[in-house]
Amino acid sequence: xxxxxxxxxxxxxxxxxxxxxxxxxxxxxxxxxxxxxxxxxxxxxxxxxxxxxxxxxxxxxxxxxxxxxxxxxxxxxxxxxxxxxxxxxxxxxxxxxxxxxxxxxxxxxxxxxxxxxxxxxxxxxxxxxxxxxxxxxxxxxxxxxxxxxxxxxxxxxxxxxxxxxxxxxxxxxxxxxxxxxxxxxxxxxxxxxxxxxxxxxxxxxxxxxxxxxxxxxxxxxxxxxxxxxxxxxxxxxxxxxxxxxxxxxxxxxxxxxxxxxxxxxxxxxxxxxxxxxxxx
Amino acid sequence: xxxxxxxxxxxxxxxxxxxxxxxxxxxxxxxxxxxxxxxxxxxxxxxxxxxxxxxxxxxxxxxxxxxxxxxxxxxxxxxxxxxxxxxxxxxxxxxxxxxxxxxxxxxxxxxxxxxxxxxxxxxxxxxxxxxxxxxxxxxxxxxxxxxxxxxxxxxxxxxxxxxxxxxxxxxxxxxxxxxxxxxxxxxxxxxxxxxxxxxxxxxxxxxxxxxxxxxxxxxxxxxxxxxxxxxxxxxxxxxxxxxxxxxxxxxxxxxxxxxxxxxxxxxxxxxxxxxxxxxx
Numbered sequence: 001x002x003x004x005x006x007x008x009x010x011x012x013x014x015x016x017x018x019x020x021x022x023x024x025x026x027x028x029x030x031x032x033x034x035x036x037x038x039x040x041x042x043x044x045x046x047x048x049x050x051x052x053x054x055x056x057x058x059x060x061x062x063x064x065x066x067x068x069x070x071x072x073x074x075x076x077x078x079x080x081x082x083x084x085x086x087x088x089x090x091x092x093x094x095x096x097x098x099x100x101x102x103x104x105x106x107x108x109x110x111x112x113x114x115x116x117x118x119x120x121x122x123x124x125x126x127x128x129x130x131x132x133x134x135x136x137x138x139x140x141x142x143x144x145x146x147x148x149x150x151x152x153x154x155x156x157x158x159x160x161x162x163x164x165x166x167x168x169x170x171x172x173x174x175x176x177x178x179x180x181x182x183x184x185x186x187x188x189x190x191x192x193x194x195x196x197x198x199x200x201x202x203x204x205x206x207x208x209x210x211x212x213x214x215x216x217x218x219x220x221x222x223x224x225x226x227x228x229x230x231x232x233x234x235x236x237x238x239x240x241x242x243x244x245x246x247x248x249x250x251x252x253x254x255x256x257x258x259x260x261x262x263x264x265x266x267x268x269x270x271x272x273x274x275x276x277x278x279x280x
Numbered sequence: 281x282x283x284x285x286x287x288x289x290x291x292x293x294x295x296x297x298x299x300x301x302x303x304x305x306x307x308x309x310x311x312x313x314x315x316x317x318x319x320x321x322x323x324x325x326x327x328x329x330x331x332x333x334x335x336x337x338x339x340x341x342x343x344x345x346x347x348x349x350x351x352x353x354x355x356x357x358x359x360x361x362x363x364x365x366x367x368x369x370x371x372x373x374x375x376x377x378x379x380x381x382x383x384x385x386x387x388x389x390x391x392x393x394x395x396x397x398x399x400x401x402x403x404x405x406x407x408x409x410x411x412x413x414x415x416x417x418x419x420x421x422x423x424x425x426x427x428x429x430x431x432x433x434x435x436x437x438x439x440x441x442x443x444x445x446x447x448x449x450x451x452x453x454x455x456x457x458x459x460x461x462x463x464x465x466x467x468x469x470x471x472x473x474x475x476x477x478x479x480x481x482x483x484x485x486x487x488x489x490x491x492x493x494x495x496x497x498x499x500x501x502x503x504x505x506x507x508x509x510x511x512x513x514x515x516x517x518x519x520x521x522x523x524x525x526x527x528x529x530x531x532x533x534x535x536x537x538x539x540x541x542x543x544x545x546x547x548x549x550x551x552x553x554x555x556x557x558x559x560x
Contacts, residue, residue, distance in 0.1 A: 102528075103443050105388070105409075106390060107387055107444075108386050109385045110386060163414075164385055
């Protein structure tokens with residue numbers, strides 16, 4: 001496994017492999033790798049000749065009051081995990097090589113970046129689309145692996161790839177959960193014992209909604225109300241949003257039928273957690 | 281020479297050439313080719329194994345009151361010229377294949393798209409950066425050829441290529457002029473006999489400024505004033521802007537020394553013309 005910091009160097013190294021006809025799978029991450037990331041890496045390992053993982057805590061996707069500084073950065077543990085999973089290249093760039101002085105170009109997926117998480121995280125998706133557009137140019141992979149956990153991100157990036165004719169296939173991998181149902185997230189590390197227990201309410205609310213829908217409920221407003229009631233029983237939590245939306249446009253659905261996406265974001269103490277359920 | 285309309289087909293065809301190690305030069309145009317375009321095509325022909333010219337009148341870079349409908353589209357003449365210059369591929373996509381339903385991703389070079397032409401053409405450069413980002417993904421050339429005539433466009437696209445790590449070299453080719461000094465433009469076709477004569481004032485004003493600067497003038501304000509006075513003598517013209525700016529940041533200069541860019545946009549009748557002089 002090679003650890004490369006320079007964008008131009010990794011671009012050159014991967015070009016050599018591409019000329020030989022080797023296929024490249026790419027997993028972009030902010031590090032603090034957990035089983036969710038590993039499921040992406042394992043799929044990339046199965047599908048491709050070369051697996052590239054990037055580790056970059058992208059400042060452009062954090063708001064001024066968000067957790068950029070305290071975001072976990074366990075680099076040596078991350079590298080050990082990558083080595084164990086048979087990763088070929090870890091790309092670990094410096095901030096100043098990604099955003100040098102005078103940087104001023106941004107990619108915007110308009111519309112989709114107005115809903116859901118975008119409301120409480122203005123500028124977040126602009127940061128995500130911009131860094132991923134850059135990484136796709138640097139790495140030039142055949143396949144990009146994303147997690148369904150960050151579903152809005154996945155929807156927006158799929159739209160970007162299509163709209164800008166970026167020559168990459170996108171695979172969205174299922175959410176990985178703890179045994180008790182909590183969706184894995186690097187931010188779970190912020191939770192104390194009580195908060196960790198209260199955080200279960202996200203997956204429980206999703207299960208409740210799916211139970212209702214499987215038993216014939218279709219009125220989105222009523223299903224959402226039941227979810228909110230369940231969540232609000234916990235004292236340490238505060239709802240950011242609970243919505244049932246179209247999986248492609250992210251616009252709210254009135255009637256739940258066919259394909260749908262239930263999404264929620266909830267503050268547990270000072271930690272904002274997200275989860276979702278997708279029926280295609 | 282092959283004429284290809286489908287984005288995915290031309291992408292596939294060029295991939296074959298790339299695998300063989302052939303270098304690709306790309307000249308994006310809106311058609312209505314003149315000697316300015318041909319100078320780009322000829323340079324591309326000298327530098328590369330494969331030359332690709334795109335012809336696409338990009339609606340996203342026209343304002344609602346601009347000349348999208350009447351913009352000249354002499355396709356068979358354009359194709360004849362391309363064949364004569366030894367072009368290998370002409371990419372002539374349909375609007376609906378470039379901007380299919382649901383299209384919503386835009387590339388913005390922030391800051392640089394606030395100055396000069398951007399003031400009277402809001403959204404224009406967003407349209408330019410978005411289409412060129414798309415074309416660069418579809419064609420994946422080694423070298424992109426741009427004309428200095430559209431200098432703000434060239435500055436913005438160079439910034440975009442750098443910022444988004446797009447793996448392409450950019451060559452900006454000098455302005456081609458008629459014998460009497462008028463910079464070639466597809467929009468010159470709109471001018472009547474009198475307007476054609478009045479349009480000479482753009483290059484004359486640039487010459488005047490360069491004369492002053494070569495003879496020691498350095499106060500931008502005064503140089504600009506002299507240019508404006510010269511231009512305003514013509515009754516059929518109306519100044520949009522006359523500025524002397526930094527060639528990288530496009531910010532106005534107070535003192536003209538070292539490298540500078542003189543830029544102007546002038547309405548001649550109902551036709552808006554631009555011209556510039558660059559000292560590196």
